[in-house]
Amino acid sequence: MLPSVARPTDVYFFATCVVDQFFPTAGIDAITLLERQGIRVHFPEDQTCCGQPAYSSGFPDEARKVAARQLTLFPNDWPIVVPSGSCAGMMKHHYPTLFADDPVRKPLAESLSSRVWELTRFLVDVLAFSPEDCGTDCTVVLHTSCSARREMGVHLSGRQLLGGLRHVTVAQQDHESECCGFGGTFSVKQPEISAAMVEDKVKALKATGAERVVSADCGCLLNILGHAAWQDEQAGRPPSLPGEHIASFLLRRTGGAQ
Amino acid sequence: MSEQTTEHPLHFRPDEAFRARAKAVVDSPFLRQSFRGAMDFLMSKRAAQFPDADELETLRSLGEQIRQYNLSRLPDLLLQLETRLTANGVKVHWAETPDDANAIILGIIQGHGATKMVKGKSMVSEEIELNHAAEAAGIEALESDMGEYIVQLAGEKPSHIIMPAIHKTKEEIARLFAEKVPGVDYTDNVDALIQIGRNVLRRKFLEAEIGLSGVNFAVAETGTLCLVENEGNGRMCTTAPGIHIAITGIEKIVEKLEHVPPLYSLLTRSATGQNISTYFNMISSPRKPGEKDGPEEVHLVLLDNGRSQAYADEQLRKTLQCIRCGACMNHCPVYTRIGGHAYGTTYPGPIGKIISPHMLGLDGTSGLVTASSLCGACGEVCPVKIPIPELLIRLRSEAFAEPPGHAGKPSAMRDQGAGYSPLQAAIWRGWAAVYSTPALYRAVSWLGSRLRALTPRRQGGWTSVRTPLQPAPQRLRDLMKQRH
Amino acid sequence: MSARDRILAKLRRNAPSTATPLPDVGAWFADHRPVETAADKAARFRHFIELAHAEVHPVDADNWLDTLHGVLKARGIDKLLVAEDTAHGDAALDALPPRGIECSVYDMAIEAWKTEMFTATPASLTGARAAIAETGTLILWPDQHEPRLMSLVPPVHVVLLDATKIYNTFFEAMSHEGWKDGLPTNALLISGPSKTADIQQTLAYGAHGPKELIVLMLTAKEDAQ
Numbered sequence: 003m004l005p006s007v008a009r010p011t012d013v014y015f016f017a018t019c020v021v022d023q024f025f026p027t028a029g030i031d032a033i034t035l036l037e038r039q040g041i042r043v044h045f046p047e048d049q050t051c052c053g054q055p056a057y058s059s060g061f062p063d064e065a066r067k068v069a070a071r072q073l074t075l076f077p078n079d080w081p082i083v084v085p086s087g088s089c090a091g092m093m094k095h096h097y098p099t100l101f102a103d104d105p106v107r108k109p110l111a112e113s114l115s116s117r118v119w120e121l122t123r124f125l126v127d128v129l130a131f132s133p134e135d136c137g138t139d140c141t142v143v144l145h146t147s148c149s150a151r152r153e154m155g156v157h158l159s160g161r162q163l164l165g166g167l168r169h170v171t172v173a174q175q176d177h178e179s180e181c182c183g184f185g186g187t188f189s190v191k192q193p194e195i196s197a198a199m200v201e202d203k204v205k206a207l208k209a210t211g212a213e214r215v216v217s218a219d220c221g222c223l224l225n226i227l228g229h230a231a232w233q234d235e236q237a238g239r240p241p242s243l244p245g246e247h248i249a250s251f252l253l254r255r256t257g258g259a260q
Numbered sequence: 261m262s263e264q265t266t267e268h269p270l271h272f273r274p275d276e277a278f279r280a281r282a283k284a285v286v287d288s289p290f291l292r293q294s295f296r297g298a299m300d301f302l303m304s305k306r307a308a309q310f311p312d313a314d315e316l317e318t319l320r321s322l323g324e325q326i327r328q329y330n331l332s333r334l335p336d337l338l339l340q341l342e343t344r345l346t347a348n349g350v351k352v353h354w355a356e357t358p359d360d361a362n363a364i365i366l367g368i369i370q371g372h373g374a375t376k377m378v379k380g381k382s383m384v385s386e387e388i389e390l391n392h393a394a395e396a397a398g399i400e401a402l403e404s405d406m407g408e409y410i411v412q413l414a415g416e417k418p419s420h421i422i423m424p425a426i427h428k429t430k431e432e433i434a435r436l437f438a439e440k441v442p443g444v445d446y447t448d449n450v451d452a453l454i455q456i457g458r459n460v461l462r463r464k465f466l467e468a469e470i471g472l473s474g475v476n477f478a479v480a481e482t483g484t485l486c487l488v489e490n491e492g493n494g495r496m497c498t499t500a501p502g503i504h505i506a507i508t509g510i511e512k513i514v515e516k517l518e519h520v521p522p523l524y525s526l527l528t529r530s531a532t533g534q535n536i537s538t539y540f541n542m543i544s545s546p547r548k549p550g551e552k553d554g555p556e557e558v559h560l561v562l563l564d565n566g567r568s569q570a571y572a573d574e575q576l577r578k579t580l581q582c583i584r585c586g587a588c589m590n591h592c593p594v595y596t597r598i599g600g601h602a603y604g605t606t607y608p609g610p611i612g613k614i615i616s617p618h619m620l621g622l623d624g625t626s627g628l629v630t631a632s633s634l635c636g637a638c639g640e641v642c643p644v645k646i647p648i649p650e651l652l653i654r655l656r657s658e659a660f661a662e663p664p665g666h667a668g669k670p671s672a673m674r675d676q677g678a679g680y681s682p683l684q685a686a687i688w689r690g691w692a693a694v695y696s697t698p699a700l701y702r703a704v705s706w707l708g709s710r711l712r713a714l715t716p717r718r719q720g721g722w723t724s725v726r727t728p729l730q731p732a733p734q735r736l737r738d739l740m741k742q743r744h
Numbered sequence: 745m746s747a748r749d750r751i752l753a754k755l756r757r758n759a760p761s762t763a764t765p766l767p768d769v770g771a772w773f774a775d776h777r778p779v780e781t782a783a784d785k786a787a788r789f790r791h792f793i794e795l796a797h798a799e800v801h802p803v804d805a806d807n808w809l810d811t812l813h814g815v816l817k818a819r820g821i822d823k824l825l826v827a828e829d830t831a832h833g834d835a836a837l838d839a840l841p842p843r844g845i846e847c848s849v850y851d852m853a854i855e856a857w858k859t860e861m862f863t864a865t866p867a868s869l870t871g872a873r874a875a876i877a878e879t880g881t882l883i884l885w886p887d888q889h890e891p892r893l894m895s896l897v898p899p900v901h902v903v904l905l906d907a908t909k910i911y912n913t914f915f916e917a918m919s920h921e922g923w924k925d926g927l928p929t930n931a932l933l934i935s936g937p938s939k940t941a942d943i944q945q946t947l948a949y950g951a952h953g954p955k956e957l958i959v960l961m962l963t964a965k966e967d968a969q
Contacts, residue, residue, distance in 0.1 A: 017736050019695070019705075021736055022705065022735050022736040022737060023705050023708060023709070023731045023732065023735055023736075024729065024730075024731060024732055025732070026732050026734060026735055026736035026738070026739050027732075027739075029736035029739070030736065030739050030740070030743070033740075045737075045740055047698070047737065048698035049698075050694075050695040050696070050698060050701040051695045051701075053695070055691070056688050056691065056692060057653065058634055058653055058656075059656060059660075059688070060629075060653060060655075060656025060657040060658075060659060060660045060661075061657065061660065061685075061688040061692075062657050063692075064688045064689060064691065064692035065692075067692045067696045068691075068692055068695040068696045070696070071695070071696045071697075071698070148633070148634070148635035148636050148637070149636075151636075152635070152636035152637070152639070152640050153636060179637075180593050180635075180637075181593045181633045181635035181637070183593070183633060184633065185632070185633025185634055185635065186633075186634075187630075188630065188631075188632065188633045188634070189633075189721065189722060190720055190721045190722055191630040191631075191721070192279065192282070192594075192630060192631050192721075193720070193721025193722070193724050193725075194279060194282055194283040194286050195282055195286060195594055195597055195598060195631065196633070196721070197286070197724060197725040198286040198292070198597045199593055199594075199597060199633070200725065200726070201725065224729065225726065228722075228726030228727050228729070229725055229726050231726075231727040232723075232725055232726045232727045235727065298945060301945050302945075315776055318772060318775075318776070319772070319776075322767055322769065322772050325764070325765075325767035326767050326769070328764045329763065329764045329765065329766055329767055332759070332760045332762075332763040332764045333759075333763050334755055334759065335752050335755040335756045335759055338751075338752065338755070339752070354746070354747040354748035354751055355747060356747045356750060356751060360747060404952070405942070406940045406942040406943070406951055407940075407942035410942065410943070423941070423942060423945070424942070425942055425943070426945075428943075428944075429944055430943050430944045430946070433943055433944075450943045450944065450946040450948050451948050453943055453948075454940060454943065454948040454950070454951055455950070457951075458950065458951060458952060461952060462862060462952070465862070465952070466858060466859060466862045481924055482923075482924055482927050484927055490938070490939050490940060490941075490951070491938055491939065491940045491942075491951035491952045491953070492896055492938040492951060492952035492953025492954075493951070493952040495892075495896050495932075495952075495953065496896065496952055496953075499892045499893055499896065499930070500854075500858075500893065500897075502855075510751065510755075516769075516924065517918055517923055517924040517927075518769045518770070518915060518918065518919065518924070519767075519769065520914075520918075521769070521773075521913065521914040521915040521918070522769060522772065522915075524914070525914075532941070535792065535878075535879050536879035536880075536881055536933070536935045537935065538796070538934065538935050538936050538937070538938060538939055538953075539932065539933065539934060539935075539938075539953070540881075540932065540933035541930070541932060542927060542930065542931040542932070543929070543930055544927045544928065544929060544930070544931075545929045546929070547929065548888075548929055550888045551887070551888045551891065551929060552850060552852065552853045552854055552888060552891040553853070553854040553891045553892050553893045554891075554892050554929055554930060562751075564747075564751045564754075568751060568754040568755055568758075571754075571755055571758055571759075572754070572757075572758035573758075574760070
């Protein structure tokens with residue numbers, strides 16, 4: 003379990019490389035959500051990537067090299083909020099092992115690890131986020147990443163956040179806890195199996211009849227939305243499964259950027 | 261699905277054509293549906309056995325501690341087991357390789373001039389390809405577990421370690437029986453099919469001179485071999501013929517009899533969602549003077565076959581905690597999509613991916629270790645808490661490292677670097693150079709966003725079923741600057 | 745160097761320098777398996793073994809042979825394999841033949857009559873050493889009087905169980921009886937008739953062993969009502 007912390011005045015924001023390059027609005031929306039709660043958000047300019055792509059692909063030295071660069075970016079004792087269960091899991095659970103044999107970096111890795119928070123968990127557990135829902139009735143379906151669920155154990159936070167929105171119904175998809183088939187380089191190294199998994203996932207999400215899918219992990223969203231869009235292209239129909247990061251959805255439902 | 265490309269099944273390369281085998285299953289809606297249905301069934305049965313989360317977690321921890329304790333004392337316990345079994349009248353044999361194990365078993369059989377063997381379910385006997393070796397030596401080796409019998413009749417291999425014929429429908433089995441069993445008409449009534457198998461195999465139990473079995477737990481302090489089963493064929497094989505040969509991996513050992521109940525409970529509840537199996541058969545000796553049945557001779561073959569390699573490394577040693585319940589495959593989204601045969605290894609699914617490299621070497625299995633999205637479902641359900649995803653990552657690093665070692669560390673792994681590709685290594689080095697140099701990352705990502713119109717439309721496997729990945733017009737860091 | 749020595753040497757070379765601590769199995773059971781009354785254990789045993797498709801008949805010392813007779817007659821069985829030199833075997837030998845049930849005995853090594861055992865032995869009667877409540881399990885320790893195949897080959901297996909000998913768990917049974925200090929040639933746990941789900945996950949009974957398992961639960965006379 004994560005340590006419970008007192009409400010901080012300042013946090014660091016580690017955006018992740020996927021959010022920086024592919025889902026920048028999710029990043030801005032997450033930062034805005036935090037600021038609206040009265041938190042000062044610091045974005046270290048030199049941040050790049052947590053190193054997970056190399057780490058999970060079997061290239062620990064390359065992962066270590068990239069991870070080492072992130073270790074020094076968070077000098078103050080503030081929480082580090084990450085809008086991704088997967089990247090948060092890497093920093094929280096794998097940094098300490100990655101630097102276990104490095105006497106200089108080990109304490110830095112441990113300090114960083116102890117301060118990492120996945121965004122939805124931070125909103126629920128630390129900020130007790132519960133603003134008024136000002137949207138109209140809608141039904142969404144939530145996809146939780148495997149890292150968020152099994153490594154970070156934060157799968158209930160997203161559900162709780164959406165459950166707090168009065169006009170939002172959260173649909174339940176079949177095989178909810180099953181992987182969407184992304185898995186980083188898995189989707190490229192084993193494209194046939196990955197394709198079967200994302201096909202089943204999109205089918206299950208659509209079968210709920212929800213208007214959109216939300217997720218706290220942009221890697222899964224790239225995969226799920228990319229496949230849904232590909233299907234639409236093949237069928238020559240307009241987009242049939244819109245989706246976004248849960249931060250964007252929450253922000254819009256609770257008053258927007260203001 | 262079970263086609264193999266080389267003649268000697270022991271020496272084929274599981275990862276050759278793995279993708280093609282996987283694709284063949286993925287492209288069949290019938291097989292997809294059938295595996296999905298079977299795995300859903302097994303998952304819900306397991307879940308029903310563990311209604312109390314605290315009980316499950318503490319029992320898994322106990323199971324993990326028991327396995328780790330016994331592995332930490334493995335050499336001593338093997339000696340203790342040998343001493344106790346020998347005192348009980350059981351003959352103990354040691355085999356380093358599958359060939360050694362086959363030679364020992366065939367030697368025992370031929371020494372008695374025997375030609376008829378019935379087999380209880382034993383994955384280790386599959387691992388050593390005993391049926392092939394026996395056939396070549398003119399010995400009938402008949403599988404007697406219903407699933408194994410069906411698979412053998414079809415000329416296939418098991419596709420699941422607990423439910424060998426899970427890939428077959430009752431209609432396929434009905435056709436198989438009608439075609440292969442003399443005097444049998446087509447019926448797809450499951451009870452009738454089981455009675456057909458029962459009648460054929462009862463005759464064989466009556467006639468067989470040799471009974472072969474696996475072992476679920478070998479208890480060192482008492483010298484006892486424990487077998488878990490539902491059908492009774494295991495009891496038949498270990499009781500009716502005059503000679504019983506048991507074969508097991510060297511890791512299946514526990515010191516104390518009291519270690520058995522928690523592991524047994526975890527095993528049946530995790531495997532098939534049963535609170536207990538129909539039979540738990542504990543064998544401590546051959547027939548004693550005055551006793552009227554049971555084999556006159558009992559042999560135990562202890563097989564290494566790469567297990568000592570896994571043992572040599574603190575992290576990889578956890579692989580040997582496995583009690584072969586199959587829950588990892590039942591919960592694996594990859595196994596669910598491709599079934600067991602696609603893997604091309606004796607042990608399919610997540611456990612197969614982490615144990616096969618030790619048995620077969622990384623040369624030939626390095627492709628298998630990439631066949632995981634690292635979703636963690638396997639590790640979550642493992643009754644003895646083997647950190648399977650962590651071990652897969654480790655094996656990837658062993659497979660892709662530059663041979664013969666990386667970072668100056670000697671490796672415990674055979675064929676380290678078998679999956680090494682200079683191009684792949686160069687790509688990751690380049691990636692690391694960019695992402696560890698913020699200025700370079702800023703430049704590259706800026707270019708990516710500015711030149712997004714030039715993003716390739718075809719991006720390898722990604723775009724086979726997805727729209728291309730395209731960077732956003734402005735990065736988060738660009739949007740941040742515009743805010744302030 | 746033999747294969748044995750090479751394997752052991754390789755393991756020894758790489759074994760951890762210290763063993764991990766011995767887990768406290770007893771503590772887990774003490775924490776998770778409350779002590780139950782005899783009546784609760786009997787009820788739980790019956791519940792679980794019936795779930796596993798066994799048939800249970802409560803009996804007492806006076807009527808158990810009548811029940812056994814009825815069980816066999818209901819199935820049209822007129823031949824029963826019993827064990828000489830056991831109290832229940834001898835009682836059956838005395839009582840059943842006059843009532844039309846032929847009783848054969850396991851009086852020679854199996855090799856002398858294996859075909860008959862496999863082809864002409866429709867039912868058997870054995871005792872049970874004890875039972876386990878939490879899983880609905882019978883404990884049998886076959887011996888020279890009541891050999892191993894008696895509980896396996898005949899299609900109908902009838903077991904006489906003293907209902908006062910029911911343990912809560914397998915762990916309790918082996919600890920209480922001191923199994924680690926001496927196990928027989930073969931010790932068995934039996935939790936229902938033989939079964940398989942190997943064809944399309946469809947449960948079928950009578951795979952290789954008994955198709956039917958019938959438990960006569962022997963209680964003191966006033967409890968059996």
